[in-house]
Amino acid sequence: MLPPAQAVLTSVRGKPGDPDEIAVLWTFVVNGDPAQVGVAAGDEHVAGALINQHREFVLNVPTASMIHGFDVVDFSSSRVGDKFAKTGFTRGRAARIDAPTVEEAPIQLECRVTHVLRVPPVRTIFIADVVATTVHDGICDPDGRLRPESAAFFGMAAGCGEFFTLGQRVGHIGQSVGRRDIRY
Numbered sequence: 001m002l003p004p005a006q007a008v009l010t011s012v013r014g015k016p017g018d019p020d021e022i023a024v025l026w027t028f029v030v031n032g033d034p035a036q037v038g039v040a041a042g043d044e045h046v047a048g049a050l051i052n053q054h055r056e057f058v059l060n061v062p063t064a065s066m067i068h069g070f071d072v073v074d075f076s077s078s079r080v081g082d083k084f085a086k087t088g089f090t091r092g093r094a095a096r097i098d099a100p101t102v103e104e105a106p107i108q109l110e111c112r113v114t115h116v117l118r119v120p121p122v123r124t125i126f127i128a129d130v131v132a133t134t135v136h137d138g139i140c141d142p143d144g145r146l147r148p149e150s151a152a153f154f155g156m157a158a159g160c161g162e163f164f165t166l167g168q169r170v171g172h173i174g175q176s177v178g179r180r181d182i183r184y
Helices: 046-054 064-074 083-087
Strands: 009-012 021-023 026-031 036-042 056-061 091-093 100-102 107-119 123-135 154-157 162-165
Touching: 009 046, 009 064, 009 100, 021 046, 021 083, 036 046, 036 056, 036 107, 046 056, 046 123, 056 100, 064 083, 064 162
Parallel strands: none
Antiparallel strands: 009 021, 009 056, 026 036, 036 123, 056 107, 091 100, 107 123, 154 162
């Protein structure tokens, strides 16, 4: 019964002879400085074994215009196949790691695994350092801060299975208690 969590496409290099993989995994922030994220992969996901093997992946933050491809990926994540071809997404290459990117995603976080946590009965959590970030023009302000209103980012609500875009800005961290020194 949690409100929408950011929808993310995780991409990882395939096995030799197999296509690169895209999956929908639960994704979360672990730390801000240094930048660290986590993904949770069920055993049925092809991506989990590939992340465990390569120790690198890319988090591609999609927009609402990508929901059809997002669903195609989500409902085929337990099967090997060329999901770039199935979705029409453009395969790119990460700058600092050996993994594909989804070029249509306006934010791409290149990640290197630092810790692996097995969560019985059927899930593995991968904690990773963000080693590089690529953003499309207009997604950040001149100071490099994310502008959430710049694109129709969306999230999934686990309690109902529905997608929602971000709503209106309602404040800034610390502002309601008089803090003006908090900067990201």
